[in-house]
Amino acid sequence: MSDTRVHRPADLGRQIGVISAVVFMIIAAMVGTGLFGGTNVRELQGGALDSDATYLAPATQAFSIWTAIYILMVAYAIWQALPAQRSRVRQRAAGWWVAVTAVLNGGWLLAAQFLNLPMTVIAIVVLLIALALTIRVLTIQPSEGWQDAVFLDLTVGLHLGWVALATVANVTAWLTAEVVPASWGDAADFWGIAVLLVVGFIGIALALGTKGRLAPAIAMSWGLAWIAVGRSTGEPQSLPIAIAAGVVAAVVLLVAVAIRLILARSTPD
Template sequence: MAASPDTASRARTGFRSDLVRQIGVISATCFMLAAAMVGTGLFGGTNVRDLQGGALDSDATVLAPDRPAFGIWTVIYLLMIAYTVWQALPGQRTRERQRAAGGWIAATAVLNGGWLLASQFLNLVATVVAIIVLLVALGATLRVLSRHRADSAVDVVLLDGTVGLHLGWVSLATVANITAWLTAEVAPASWEAYQDVAGIAVLVVVALVGVALAWRTGGRIAPALAMAWGLVWIGVARTTGEPASAPVGITAFVVAAVVLIAAVAVRVSPRGRSVLPR
């Protein structure tokens, strides 16, 4: 029996919409990777750590992670590439989870690249705005994923894992970015006398954010791992490099442990079993 004209029309519309989404994700990821190449200086730009008078480097503030911490971007970018290829497969085209999250993930890729371009060509205020918008978009993306359960291990790794790592790292990077802006352009010269106290206070807030994130996401491990990774490297930077601050460094190590323990505790709780993707 032939399909009705209305059914055929809806099928064509759905196919076009799905194809546009898939192409949009591919385009957004390519833009993000191109911006990353500019941000590392490979396309003639200046490396991010040397921009804005060095305000974004590992020795700029007491809340800046040591340089090896930024190696997590390699993992996030590789996962994004893998996700982009996977979501473009014909078998993924009409899946409801892809339809729900694809546009959001494309938006986060564009915003990621936008932050890199803002740091390269604009100013610290622009980077703060860009990273806050990126953080909000990542949170919204993870919320969308929470409403549509995963149905395979690949789903969990390439959707939940990619977005989770991205969200966890950007959560911490937002704190570091705002601190860099305040230190470079807002805080008075006397700020240095209070940087230990301020750094510890901010890390306490980070701990609360990490615990809240664990609770809201049902104990997802990827965001906690990314946050803890950055916190550990803040601790390393403060205890082995400049500006030296043993109190901030020790606090960063403690907060890293708190974030991980909170995620594991929620994951094995009834809430984690009900919220987490299966």
């Protein structure tokens, strides 16, 4: 996995930049969770981002995926800083993109803490675009071993899949709190299922665009499954939305697995 290319000054700058970006993200996460005296994200913006704020908010347990993403991001920052990684083509192609996603991740948390809901929507949409571009780079530059697969592909894939779903939840929180009435009334089931269908198409598009990568599908399905739990056991309750979320979760994951199997069988030995 090492590269014989000559080290460039820019390579060391990239490694330092990635470490700095991940440190910023972790500090922002501590601020966002109230560890530095701020307010927890679930209580910000009048509670609009809490697990019971909208019909498409995942149950609280879903957010534990952030722990895995943060651990992987820290692991990537350490791994990419090794001398053997400095001049690798894949690191040169993806390193700064990962750094950008780390900064934007922290930026969303700060927007939630100090700004308003529209700014959180802008922040998470920009983050989603950056993650999509990052996974595109990784798709063009195939992994060269298990370390690439774990520290780069898994990290970015989980981040992308979760943020894709979180973007829908964030937009819904904004619309519910500030654009449409807080109660969706009789149309709640219809609009909730309609949005979930859109989420399903996004998941399928990600599977096609990433050649069946499982990490984005796993993260999206995880969040969708917890939307199903939240709507079936918590407030606001909606059995139709819960069922739809469960079905979409299964479809997104199965499509990714099917694409991966098809591509594996079509690849010559």
